[in-house]
Amino acid sequence: MVSFQLAGRTVVVTGAGQGQGTAEARLLVEAGARVIATDLAADVPAELAALSSSSGGALVYRQLDVADAAGWSGLAQWIQSRGWRVDGLVNNAGITQRSRLLDASVDDLQRVYEVNVAGALLGIQALTPLMASGSAIVNVGSVAGLTAHYPVAYTASKWALRGLSQVAAMELGPQGIRVNTVHPGFIDTPMTASAKPVFRRATLAEIPLGRTGGVEEVAGVVLFLLSPLSSFVTGAEIPVDGGQSGHGGAKSVSDALR
Known part of the structure; x- marks a missing residue:
């Protein structure tokens, strides 16, 4: 029976040192995958160290700056x-910048x-040559990439990531490689912890x-998109946002009229 089980598969997760990335790495290990978890830190982050020691070698840590082409080449080698x-x-690694339009x-x-x-x-350029038909890429976007969110640099980057994902899905589809995007909303992570009350x-x-959402709720959708259960899904964009992006701001209007 087709299942979430990823035994024998190797998955690379970027930005895995905390929060959402750690949850994704943990769930993938539990599904039987070998996980290559990457982040900026030279030493294994504490949460990943605990996971690595209990995984029986299923999780391996590698330092990686995702903006460094040489780093990606070294990882592939x-x-x-x-x-x-x-x-x-x-592709989970991401940063934010909260400047408003006229200040950015x-x-x-x-x-x-x-x-x-x-x-x-x-990451796609470096690792696609190591992929066979049946492989999958998940890009982690944001509800900001589906709306006119106020932090312009972050929002513009997530809209751009949507375009990259769609082109990748089109170009890699003939090789049997699927590319999908997950758009988390307000998830409890170290990044959102710094947001103002x-x-x-x-x-x-x-x-x-x-x-708010939990990191495991995002990780579950990532697992689905990497698994055989989504074998005919590519070019999809899945919000994991509690419905935030679906109403186009109408909720505030609806609430005001009650």
Whole structure:
């Protein structure tokens, strides 16, 4: 029976050192995959160290700056040297920048773009040659990529990532490689923990489910998109946002009329 089980498959997860990335790595290990978890830190982050020690070698950590082409090349060579292929790539690494439109600089846009968009492109370019038919790529976008969210550099990067994902799905489809995008909403992560209380209150007011999401809820969708259960799904964009992007701001109007 087709299942979530990924035994014998190797999946690379970027930005795996905390929050959402760690949850994705953990769930993939539990599904039987070998996970190559990457992040900026030279030493294995604490959460991953615990997972690595209990996984029986199913999780391997590698330092990686996703904006560094040479780093990606080195990772690909390291994987090849072990005789592994790549069955999945999760482009999860991302940064934010909260400048408003009239305050944002070109440097702000460039810095966020290099990680959120160019990092995903470099990963696809480096690891696709190691993939066979049946492999899958999941790019982690954001509800900001589906709306006119206010932090312009971050929002622009996530809209750009959508375009990259669609082109990749089209170009890699003939090789049997699927490419899909997950768009998390307001998820409890170290990144969102720094948001101002007023931002949290206003955002919760726009979420039909009335709560923040958990990292495991995003990881579950990522697992589905990497598994054989989604074998005919490519070019899809799946919001994991409690309904936030679905109403186009109508919730505030509806609530005001009650």
